[in-house]
Amino acid sequence: MNAICELFGIRYPIISGGMVWCSGWRLASAVSNAGGMGLLGAGSMHPETLREHIVKMREATSAPFGVNVPLMYPQIDELMHLIVDEGVKIVFTSAGSPKKWTSWLHDHGVKVAHVVSSSKFALKAEEAGVDAIVAEGFEAGGHNGREETTTMCLIPAVRSVTKLPLMAAGGIATGEAIYAAQALGADGVQIGSRFALSAESSAHPDFKNLCLQLDEGDTKLLLKQLSPTRLVRNKFRADVEAAEATGADVEALRELLGRGRAKKGMFEGNLDEGELEIGQVVSLFKGTQIVTVDEIFADLIEGYRAAASRMSGNSI
Amino acid sequence: MNAICELFGIRYPIISGGMVWCSGWRLASAVSNAGGMGLLGAGSMHPETLREHIVKMREATSAPFGVNVPLMYPQIDELMHLIVDEGVKIVFTSAGSPKKWTSWLHDHGVKVAHVVSSSKFALKAEEAGVDAIVAEGFEAGGHNGREETTTMCLIPAVRSVTKLPLMAAGGIATGEAIYAAQALGADGVQIGSRFALSAESSAHPDFKNLCLQLDEGDTKLLLKQLSPTRLVRNKFRADVEAAEATGADVEALRELLGRGRAKKGMFEGNLDEGELEIGQVVSLFKGTQIVTVDEIFADLIEGYRAAASRMSGNSI
Numbered sequence A, B: 001m002n003a004i005c006e007l008f009g010i011r012y013p014i015i016s017g018g019m020v021w022c023s024g025w026r027l028a029s030a031v032s033n034a035g036g037m038g039l040l041g042a043g044s045m046h047p048e049t050l051r052e053h054i055v056k057m058r059e060a061t062s063a064p065f066g067v068n069v070p071l072m073y074p075q076i077d078e079l080m081h082l083i084v085d086e087g088v089k090i091v092f093t094s095a096g097s098p099k100k101w102t103s104w105l106h107d108h109g110v111k112v113a114h115v116v117s118s119s120k121f122a123l124k125a126e127e128a129g130v131d132a133i134v135a136e137g138f139e140a141g142g143h144n145g146r147e148e149t150t151t152m153c154l155i156p157a158v159r160s161v162t163k164l165p166l167m168a169a170g171g172i173a174t175g176e177a178i179y180a181a182q183a184l185g186a187d188g189v190q191i192g193s194r195f196a197l198s199a200e201s202s203a204h205p206d207f208k209n210l211c212l213q214l215d216e217g218d219t220k221l222l223l224k225q226l227s228p229t230r231l232v233r234n235k236f237r238a239d240v241e242a243a244e245a246t247g248a249d250v251e252a253l254r255e256l257l258g259r260g261r262a263k264k265g266m267f268e269g270n271l272d273e274g275e276l277e278i279g280q281v282v283s284l285f286k287g288t289q290i291v292t293v294d295e296i297f298a299d300l301i302e303g304y305r306a307a308a309s310r311m312s313g314n315s316i
Helices: A003-008 A025-033 A047-060 A076-085 A102-107 A119-127 A151-159 A175-183 A205-211 A235-245 A250-257 A261-267 A280-285 A293-311 B003-008 B025-033 B047-060 B076-085 B102-107 B119-128 B151-159 B175-183 B205-211 B235-245 B250-257 B261-267 B280-285 B293-311
Strands: A014-016 A037-041 A065-070 A090-094 A111-116 A132-136 A166-169 A188-191 A219-222 A229-232 B014-016 B037-041 B065-070 B090-094 B111-116 B132-136 B166-169 B188-191 B219-222 B229-232
Touching: A003 A132, A003 A188, A014 A025, A014 A293, A025 A037, A025 A047, A025 A065, A025 A293, A037 A047, A047 A065, A047 A076, A065 A076, A076 A102, A102 A111, A111 A119, A119 A132, A119 A151, A132 A151, A151 A166, A151 B151, A151 B175, A151 B280, A175 A188, A175 A293, A175 B151, A175 B175, A175 B293, A219 A235, A229 A235, A235 A250, A280 B151, A293 B175, A293 B293, B003 B188, B014 B025, B014 B293, B025 B037, B025 B047, B025 B065, B025 B293, B037 B047, B047 B065, B047 B076, B065 B076, B076 B102, B102 B111, B111 B119, B119 B132, B119 B151, B132 B151, B151 B166, B175 B188, B175 B293, B219 B235, B229 B235, B235 B250
Parallel strands: A014 A037, A014 A188, A037 A065, A065 A090, A090 A111, A111 A132, A132 A166, A166 A188, B014 B037, B014 B188, B037 B065, B065 B090, B090 B111, B111 B132, B132 B166, B166 B188
Antiparallel strands: A219 A229, B219 B229
């Protein structure tokens, strides 16, 4: 049996990322109901908002689901206790060290997966006792590793240091890519961008429609002095690029970024002044329409099976 | 039959990149003799040097081989005529528009493949009449596309716009990755880094040994204002990073780069002051020794078959 399906008790080894401003109960429950596993994105929620989403999630699905927790979340103690109190059984941690929380979560019956950008961090996550690893490459949207290692290089690197169940992330939005990720050593995948643009995503429709018109090269990793972030080409990004080209320091960039940019862009639909985050892979869907999670799953499964069938005739 | 094998008349759809300071007749003939196809790297050769390499190549192998020509080569007319005069039957062009030379090469019985970093450039190459396309992702060593599109995203993007025989490049150094690249839509692969570090590569042994100690994150795409180039961490690169961080302009960077940096680093083995180019994937081989092309081929084929066998049990 597939190691990811076995670990989480799901049918398909396909996880939807817990993305800020996208991954509420509507998206996550649709993914869980489709046979994958949906994650709620706590990163853009106040603790009480997350509680509401967990409650609605339970009403919308009886299938397994998880919560993504960025470990630099300001009220992390409150958030973790709330997650356990609400009976959540799966947590994906990211953006920080899994050392502090993993065994505490285990003590409360919660399985833990941790997101890494290098094999070094994968080893540290294994030492911290996590149950599974997400290896996310440079092509992924939003916040990203400093090593800039791409999914094609990262998956075999992480696979070579750990036997833990492994999910590939970054650049994966089709069934063919799921199949390729498994060939590179992953057991399953975490898909972000494609679900961020689904009908059930809580992102603003204008943001989704903009992303469905992007070309290759329209996203770029910037803000490397703060936290490397893949940004969509817009006015805000042009301001960032102009500042960086003239040698802006950390303070100047922090001031330019300000507060609430991601909410402004992705949730409120301010496409000029907002911070717009999406992965490189989005350009594969240029000119397509917003579709439902069920339609995405049907396409992923068809694409995977087509790749498997095509590759079964290949040899070397 | 595999489209790349058929086009070039070779056994394995594995091409060794025509890499500056690495790809002389020793490396290229070893690859051709192993059943792949070796390319001579004209980019670091004077025309008469290339002629000598072609002559030695013919003595060393009767198998098909090609020459890589960067289209911004200063004496491009002289070089192209020499290639045709010497009876070379396969040319890979890169770093420029294939519009001017493709039909002329065809008129002289030469097959043409062109290296691209985007589906837009792939379409232009097809319009120019090329016989095959190499799609090279962000993780590749040396000079690189401005779009920063990774191999995982680039291969399906290029495959979606053209039916031409397609080779994937960037991040591919194992049989598993060849298999994954085919699952994403490529017919074959062009491998650079791994062959650059082989015993037969003409690169300096000190450069090879340094590269075989690199970690993830030790190469980085810099010099984006000139021509984006993936550089190994060393003193020269630190100077580039310091200059770029303080807003250095094109002129200042050009002066810092100077002339002959790549030769100094990769051919002469000046690991501090030289420009050292290698792909991200090199970190998979950290701690290994320099091996021969035949050993690399044996490993690639074993890895491919292992992936095919493992994946044949997978479904979704």
